[in-house]
Amino acid sequence: MFLLFTDFGWRGPYVGQVKAVLATRCPTHPIIDLMHDAAAFRPREAGYLLAAIAHWIKPAAVIVAVVDPGVGTERRAIAATLDGRWFVGPDNGLLAPTINAAAVDRRVFALPIPGGVSASFHGRDVFAPAAAELAICGRIADQCEIVDWVGRDLPADTDRIVYIDGYGNVLTGRRAATLSRGVGPVVSGQPIIEARTFADVAPGIVFWYRNSLGLVEIAVNQGNAAQRFGLEVGDSLCFQTIT
Amino acid sequence: MFLLFTDFGWRGPYVGQVKAVLATRCPTHPIIDLMHDAAAFRPREAGYLLAAIAHWIKPAAVIVAVVDPGVGTERRAIAATLDGRWFVGPDNGLLAPTINAAAVDRRVFALPIPGGVSASFHGRDVFAPAAAELAICGRIADQCEIVDWVGRDLPADTDRIVYIDGYGNVLTGRRAATLSRGVGPVVSGQPIIEARTFADVAPGIVFWYRNSLGLVEIAVNQGNAAQRFGLEVGDSLCFQTIT
Amino acid sequence: MFLLFTDFGWRGPYVGQVKAVLATRCPTHPIIDLMHDAAAFRPREAGYLLAAIAHWIKPAAVIVAVVDPGVGTERRAIAATLDGRWFVGPDNGLLAPTINAAAVDRRVFALPIPGGVSASFHGRDVFAPAAAELAICGRIADQCEIVDWVGRDLPADTDRIVYIDGYGNVLTGRRAATLSRGVGPVVSGQPIIEARTFADVAPGIVFWYRNSLGLVEIAVNQGNAAQRFGLEVGDSLCFQTIT
Incomplete structure (x- = not known):
């Protein structure tokens, strides 16, 4: 294959x-x-x-x-x-x-x-x-x-945005499993709440969740997270205790 | 497959x-x-x-x-x-x-x-x-x-728009074979003429035809039917005797 | 296949x-x-x-x-x-x-x-x-x-634009191998320099090159050649001695 x-x-x-x-x-x-x-x-x-x-x-x-x-x-x-x-x-x-x-x-x-x-x-x-x-x-x-490929010393995770999908969902290079409990991303000074899936929050609410690849992903139910915050691939995010 | x-x-x-x-x-x-x-x-x-x-x-x-x-x-x-x-x-x-x-x-x-x-x-x-x-x-x-799937009692056809393709052609959920002879869609008060295919009408003319799936489809030769009438998926159409 | x-x-x-x-x-x-x-x-x-x-x-x-x-x-x-x-x-x-x-x-x-x-x-x-x-x-x-297919007498090359790709690169129907040394396209009165590949010119520079299909292609490093010159499929280009 x-x-x-x-x-x-x-x-x-x-x-x-x-x-x-x-x-x-x-x-x-x-x-x-x-x-x-x-x-x-x-x-x-x-x-x-x-x-x-x-x-x-x-x-x-x-x-x-x-x-x-x-x-x-x-x-x-x-x-x-x-x-x-x-x-x-x-x-x-x-x-x-x-x-x-x-x-x-x-x-x-x-x-x-x-x-x-x-x-x-x-x-x-x-x-x-x-x-x-x-x-x-x-x-x-x-x-x-x-033994010396480019990027050999890169860290295992990055706090940068690595992809924005067709719905405006924002994928980071940070695996959710590496975060301590209660820690989440802060975007433009706004702490982002965690949810399990889109249907768990009301339309228009911004949240982050562990996506199907295991990465921290920021989304808006029935909305466009990238547009709302003006985010682009390469931008850095901060992570801090949210709750 | x-x-x-x-x-x-x-x-x-x-x-x-x-x-x-x-x-x-x-x-x-x-x-x-x-x-x-x-x-x-x-x-x-x-x-x-x-x-x-x-x-x-x-x-x-x-x-x-x-x-x-x-x-x-x-x-x-x-x-x-x-x-x-x-x-x-x-x-x-x-x-x-x-x-x-x-x-x-x-x-x-x-x-x-x-x-x-x-x-x-x-x-x-x-x-x-x-x-x-x-x-x-x-x-x-x-x-x-x-025995009780969602939509079990839905009718076999719908007069709503079910898809708009990349050319702006408007596909309804109505099978053309269910229409009586001479009956066709009315859009924004305008009765739409029937044609067999795009090449049968002049450029810019709106028409409906039995598309390759058997559905009633509204199109404009070399134009965009959805834009012309401001149509969106989910809109309802009326059918009446046209000729 | x-x-x-x-x-x-x-x-x-x-x-x-x-x-x-x-x-x-x-x-x-x-x-x-x-x-x-x-x-x-x-x-x-x-x-x-x-x-x-x-x-x-x-x-x-x-x-x-x-x-x-x-x-x-x-x-x-x-x-x-x-x-x-x-x-x-x-x-x-x-x-x-x-x-x-x-x-x-x-x-x-x-x-x-x-x-x-x-x-x-x-x-x-x-x-x-x-x-x-x-x-x-x-x-x-x-x-x-x-023995009489449509276009049987068409020339082997055309100086028209035959495709514009998603990056705005402009593909002509002229095989680069048919050009004499030093000959290249002129677009809107501007002679276009030749380069081997994108990385050979500075960002923003327009150039032509023999693309991976062997055709004359006009491009801008990290830019959009079609937009810069307002070019569309079907437009004709002139070829003349550039250097």
């Missing part, structure tokens, strides 16, 4: 070409679009969201992750085997939170970038072929194990 | 996670996105569109339908076997027009909601696992047949 | 129904969405983009291409076998640049349009069934070879 995580969006021939490469080489492997609106050009923030999703993905998948503003420059391409899953992407911090979280069973490799590939579309020309090779034989030709 | 019908939209990691659950458990079953912009938070209207699409779907599919503003509350989850196809979703009226239309061969079951699942994402945690179980073995563990 | 190239967009039940037809008849064939925002209602421009993508697609695929403002009229439906791949779509010029480019191994057939199909959705009712038939048995029943 291939899982795609990118900032390509759904417009244009970009996602389709990546999938055509995968399906041509591995026609019996399902190809799943995990998401294509990861934080554009922001591999650090997108990386924390990927780590939260990856935590929940069962083994035996090859995840192709591309948020890659440095495509065509000298940045490395890497592949990592983590607890039975493979991750492929640029070495710009995007994969770091996921790699760092896999303390037990991890190996990271520099991917060769073949000559003659396009300078602007490594998703199709570098990452998809590498992912297909991993799905078929479980290894990369000319592999070179590395 | 799995078919997905939701109001999740294409943004975020929501559809992708549902598909990852299905592909992990049933890697050889195709997964088709039927649509992800069903009328948001409006299971009744979305349900009539689903029934029109389902009428056209051949047997041997498992349809996962999720328009579910009550997720996390006490609303039931249900599965229905209808003429050889399985439907899975919340018991909030979304499946009712489809179930009601299958008078001959139908059985409806309450789905168990396991403990420990997320309160906010039953698409991933309840409906997708149930759909996979149905695709694999054709039955739900701990099944409980019911 | 099926590849879909349409102007249907991602909204509504249209793409999903095409895919349901394909998956029902050919459940083991991958179905890939190449793109669904080809230039709407403009088969000529979309056709040059399709030809550029098709040039890059490996054999053994069936490509379903639908940009079809004349659906329901007398326009023909065609299928073409080109260097081992099959293309299916309306005979309105959309397939012409692709067919014309396959000088060595090509045969073009008129597709029968069965009675009783919907007048508005030949993607589902005509092209998808024909594509499934080609994928299964490699031929169309009742085939009729033709």
Whole structure:
């Protein structure tokens, strides 16, 4: 199974070409679009969201992750085997939170970038072929194990906003399980109450909850939390005792 | 074959996670996105569109339908076997027009909601696992047949708008075959003429036609019918003799 | 493998129904969405983009291409076998640049349009069934070879804009390899410099480059080229010696 995580969006021939490469080489492997609106050009923030999703993905998948503003420059391409899953992407911090979280069973490799590939579309020309090779034989030709990927020392959580979904719900890079009881986010000086789910608060009420990925998420029942507070990906939040 | 019908939209990691659950458990079953912009938070209207699409779907599919503003509350989850196809979703009226239309061969079951699942994402945690179980073995563990689903007494057609597509075409929940000859919709006091297809009227002309699902649809050739009349999902239309 | 190239967009039940037809008849064939925002209602421009993508697609695929403002009229439906791949779509010029480019191994057939199909959705009712038939048995029943498809005499390149992607990058129908050294596009009287990739110019700089499909593409690093110059699909560009 291939899982795609990118900032390509759904417009244009970009996602389709990546999938055509995968399906041509591995026609019996399902190809799943995990998401294509990861934080554009922001591999650090997108990386924390990927780590939260990856935590929940069962083994035996090859995840192709591309948020890659440095495509065509000298940045490395890497592949990592983590607890039975493979991750492929640029070495710009995007994969770091996921790699760092896999303390037990991890190996990271520099991917060769073949000559003659396009300078602007490594998703199709570098990452998809590498992912297909991993799905078929479980290894990369000319592999070179590395120990110094970009973001190796990043903390396990970030208090920044890592994603805002189509409803205006605000996802942070902080896992709810890391918070002490009664601690929650403060936004624009307003302490945010905790709830279990949307239906537990009245329409228009802002709350935070442990979302289905385990992250602290700020939402408004039948409303748009990001618009209400003018929040954007990359903004920092404070956490303090709320109750 | 799995078919997905939701109001999740294409943004975020929501559809992708549902598909990852299905592909992990049933890697050889195709997964088709039927649509992800069903009328948001409006299971009744979305349900009539689903029934029109389902009428056209051949047997041997498992349809996962999720328009579910009550997720996390006490609303039931249900599965229905209808003429050889399985439907899975919340018991909030979304499946009712489809179930009601299958008078001959139908059985409806309450789905168990396991403990420990997320309160906010039953698409991933309840409906997708149930759909996979149905695709694999054709039955739900701990099944409980019911006879009182929400919307059991809904009429077979509705004169409300059930969907507005990306071109501004207005789909009603009224099957064209139920109208007498010469009868058509009246919008804002204007009787709408019938045509066979877009190319049969001049650009800018408003008309109604029997669309490819068999529903009464109001459109403007090379224009936007919803904008012209200020129509929204849920609005009621009148039908009267036009010619 | 099926590849879909349409102007249907991602909204509504249209793409999903095409895919349901394909998956029902050919459940083991991958179905890939190449793109669904080809230039709407403009088969000529979309056709040059399709030809550029098709040039890059490996054999053994069936490509379903639908940009079809004349659906329901007398326009023909065609299928073409080109260097081992099959293309299916309306005979309105959309397939012409692709067919014309396959000088060595090509045969073009008129597709029968069965009675009783919907007048508005030949993607589902005509092209998808024909594509499934080609994928299964490699031929169309009742085939009729033709030599006079619409657009047979179109040039191999066009200096018009054929697509504007979600970032505002402007794709022309001109293959970069056809330009003499030092020749580039002029937009609103401004000669555009060439670069190898986005990272080679400063933010805000407009440039053209040979994109990953081999076409001349005009872009602004971290900006929107279409908005800056007010460009739209169908606009013509001039090419002249720049340096």
